[in-house]
Amino acid sequence: MKFFISKNQFFLGLFVVQTGSVFISFQTPLIEAASQDAWIVFIVCCVIQFIQLYLYERYYSYFKINKFLQWMYSAYWLLLVVTFLAYIQKSLSVWAFPLTPPSVIIGAVVLLSFYANISRPESVMNLGVLLLPLFPLIFIFLSLATPDLVWTNVFPMGNITLKEWGIGLKEAKFAFIGTELYLFYRTFVLKSEKIDVKSLMKFILTISTFYFITLVFILMFFSLEELKIIPEPLVYILKSQEVTFIERLDLFFIFIWMAWSIITVVYLIFTISMFMKKAITKTMTIKKVILHALLFVLPLIIIAQELFNITRDLLIYGHFLFSMIIPLFVIVINMWRGKNAEKA
Amino acid sequence: MKKWGDIMESFTKLSVYIKELFHDSSDLIVRQIDWPGDEAILCQFSSLMDHAVINEQLKLIQERFKENLTNWGDTPSSSVEAFHPANLVEYVCRGESVIILVESNLLLRINLPRAAYRAPMEPSSEQIVQGPHDGFVESLDVNISLIRKRLTIPNLVVRKVIVSSFSKSPICYLYIESKVDEVTLSEVENRLRKIDTEYLISAGHLADFLEDTVWSPFPQLMTTERPDKVVSNLMEGKVVILVDQSPTVLIGPVTFFSFYQSPDDFNGRVLVGSFYRLLRIFSFLTAIFLPAFYIAIVSFHFEVLPLELSKTVKSSVNEIPYPPFFEALILEITIELIREASVRLPNPIGQTIGIVGGLVIGDAIVSAGLVSNIMVIVVAITAISSFVIPSIEMNTTIRLLRYPFMLAASMFGFFGIAIGTIILFIHLINLRSLNQPYFYPVVPFKPLVFKEIFFRLPFTKPHVQASSFVPEKTANESGEEKT
Structure with a gap:
């Protein structure tokens, strides 16, 4: 597939994929694991993430995978998309449509994704632009909760054990799920646009600040005991706000989040389609139809069998495997082979 | 095909042949005219020329011919060339007067057609x-x-x-x-x-x-x-x-946003022009989303409304015997009918239709309990918003687009509107105008150009004026497709 993207489109795509579905949900498990120190753990995680991106940028040219690994990555992303879809459905049924059958919601999202994926590649790559006017809206909504924040909630600091640090880091890393797409889309960035440390720093600061604000808001708004019973605390904060002109701010927010998640899903399906184009010989449209049929059925199975927590856990470990271990392994092997070839 | 030499032998044969070519049309003139030293046939459509003007021009050319000028037939409105029947047909159909000089086998064209045009009035x-x-x-x-x-x-x-x-x-x-x-x-x-x-x-x-x-x-x-x-x-x-x-x-090529610019923006003052341009772009949102938004709230998300407003809306909606979508549809179609009727009728009657439709039917339809008064307000604001758009085509497009959004909202509420918005966005990204991106500067994303789109900037800074198409920003310059 031949297309080129600018540096801004590349980073916007990464931002959307990583924040997509998780930005309303990663905070609770992280705070459960690291208590008041969750924000410190998150900062450390951001530093690790920056180092990871730096290494990606330095060695991405060595990241060339065979068909088996392509299938592995496709399966991982499929699981990611299916879990996201199940989560979108679950959240919408809690906050907006308690009586609507899951198949209707998932069917609509899958149809939309199909339409996007039969469009030109550049259309998919530009979808993230739709979200840009929504960022300020989120912060305006959130800022309404500022008077209710209790800043002492973030204290005392430094009380967590080494084990809690480990679990906390694992949960914080979930916020950066999908980061391995850097290695795949980096080759599509225009040669004329250079990505240096400054660009990486800007990107990591943007995404970290975005997450950090939401995390600190939640830490300051709720006590630790309250958080144990609230799965999407960010939405709950908005639900509790009283505005004269709108009674339920959270409903608007949930649909903003939904649009965000759908675009994430579209990006991921587009990535899977790119691999399928290389791996399967049938026509592309048939492949996309089959893929979307799967995307319709699998989330319904997850919802019906209540497998959501299992797939989420799988994704966390999958994230470590596919964004750290496999890239490290592939890059080292290819570098070694490259050196051997030079010697020969 | 008849033999050309035979036809050119006499005026009668040539005249019959030409009349056959034009199926003996009543407004066709094929007439022998005087020409020094030759046999000449005038051929023209009487409906497409002014006799006095042609006579004047012909007189001038004949004088030039008599004076033995080298290019006697070449004047700003006439020329001479070798005769050919295909050319004859083409020129006569265009409204030119053609004179065939039989012996010298020449064709003289007088290009002075007359057609009825109206004055260049304001559209x-x-x-x-x-x-x-x-x-x-x-x-x-x-x-x-x-x-x-x-x-x-x-x-x-x-x-x-x-x-x-x-x-x-x-x-x-x-x-x-x-x-x-x-x-x-x-x-x-x-x-x-x-x-x-x-x-x-x-x-x-x-x-x-x-x-x-x-x-x-x-x-x-x-x-x-x-x-x-x-x-x-x-x-x-x-x-x-x-x-x-x-x-x-x-x-x-054009972009989506160029349809929201009006010459008035540039003829008026900077701040005034900017304000009205912003208003027009905002009207795009209200024209498409307002009825859908109202339907979604009334059908699915009543809890969004503050309590006081919710009571008013509920009491108004409770009287209506069918779903809000049909209510909106009745009003929207009524407005479309009024608009269509007023376009087809002469101006004074068109205005009457507007008053009858807008005031009388609007009031009666609410009194009869067919639609709620809040729906009348919503649809009226929507209609006004769509008419604000300077381009008549974009105006009709926007009016058409609100129906699928209304349907989506009636089926899925805000979820339907969100899905519809993403589909609309994907469609706009996909579109191209003469192979140039239609949704520029949103895609390709050029944040610095936004101020030129939303504001009418001073002419003292010519480079900051909105330009819906800038050649140097072409996507396919290097053979690579930059998205």
Whole structure:
């Protein structure tokens, strides 16, 4: 597939994929694991993430995978998309449509994704632009909760054990799920646009600040005991706000989040389609139809069998495997082979 | 085919032959006229010429002939060439008067056709408050002259092509040599070359052949009847296409946002122009989303409304015997009927229809309990918002688009609106106008250009004026597709 993207489109795509579905949900498990120190753990995680991106940028040219690994990555992303879809459905049924059958919601999202994926590649790559006017809206909504924040909630600091640090880091890393797409889309960035440390720093600061604000808001708004019973605390904060002109701010927010998640899903399906184009010989449209049929059925199975927590856990470990271990392994092997070839 | 030598033997034979060529049409004149030293036959359509003017011109040419001038037939409105029946048919059909000199086998063309044109009045669909009030008419030459008088430069190039195989309708495309993007120009030429049709009657007809996606509801070429608008677009490096016998001109490539600019923005003051442009762009949102938003709230998300407002809306809606979607549909279709009726009727009656439809039916329909008064307010605001858009085509597009959104909202509430919005966005990203991105500067994303789109900036800074198309920003310059 031949297309080129600018540096801004590349980073916007990464931002959307990583924040997509998780930005309303990663905070609770992280705070459960690291208590008041969750924000410190998150900062450390951001530093690790920056180092990871730096290494990606330095060695991405060595990241060339065979068909088996392509299938592995496709399966991982499929699981990611299916879990996201199940989560979108679950959240919408809690906050907006308690009586609507899951198949209707998932069917609509899958149809939309199909339409996007039969469009030109550049259309998919530009979808993230739709979200840009929504960022300020989120912060305006959130800022309404500022008077209710209790800043002492973030204290005392430094009380967590080494084990809690480990679990906390694992949960914080979930916020950066999908980061391995850097290695795949980096080759599509225009040669004329250079990505240096400054660009990486800007990107990591943007995404970290975005997450950090939401995390600190939640830490300051709720006590630790309250958080144990609230799965999407960010939405709950908005639900509790009283505005004269709108009674339920959270409903608007949930649909903003939904649009965000759908675009994430579209990006991921587009990535899977790119691999399928290389791996399967049938026509592309048939492949996309089959893929979307799967995307319709699998989330319904997850919802019906209540497998959501299992797939989420799988994704966390999958994230470590596919964004750290496999890239490290592939890059080292290819570098070694490259050196051997030079010697020969 | 008859033998040419036989036909040219006598006036009678030639006259019969010419009449056969034109199926003995009643307005065809085939007449022998005096010519020094030769036998001459005048051939013309009486409906397309002015006898006095032709006589005057003929007298002048005959005097030049008698004076033995080398190029006796060549004047600004006449020329001489070898006779050929195919040429004869073409020229006569165009309204020229043709004189066949039988013995010398020559054809003298007098190109002084007469056709009825109206005065270049301001187009009723694109009226402005300040600025020039002339508009295009149904003549290619008059239209070109309206452009040329504004752009007195040699760089303004006019190219003429005949695209229809049967009706031979001439089309002209104009551009400024130093400004136009070569890629776009060759794209236009290429598309014009590929047109395969028997006849071409209007700019809308031609637009079908030139647009990138015919099935899209969005116009991908701008149409206008205003010469000042054409000139400003030519200055931006765009290509303008004129169709003979049509006052509507096509402009391309364009972007979505260029349909929201009006000449009034630039004729008025900076702040005023900016305010009204912002208002127009905001009207896009209300025109599409307002009825859908209301339907979603009433059908699914009543809890969004504050308690006091919720009571008012609920008491108003409770009286209505059917779902809000049908309620909105009844009103929207009524408004469309009123609009359509007022367009077809003469102006004074059209206004009456507007009053009867808007006030009398509106009031009666609420009193009868067929629709709620809040729905009347919503639909009225929506209608006004759609009429704010300066382009009549974008206006109709927006009016059409609100129906699927209303349907989506009635089925899925806000979820349906969100899904519809993403689909609309994907569609806009997909669209191209003469192979240029239609949704620029959103895609490709150029944040710095946004201020030029949303605000009318001062002319003292010419480079910050909104330009819907900038040649140097072409996507395919290096053979790579930058998205």
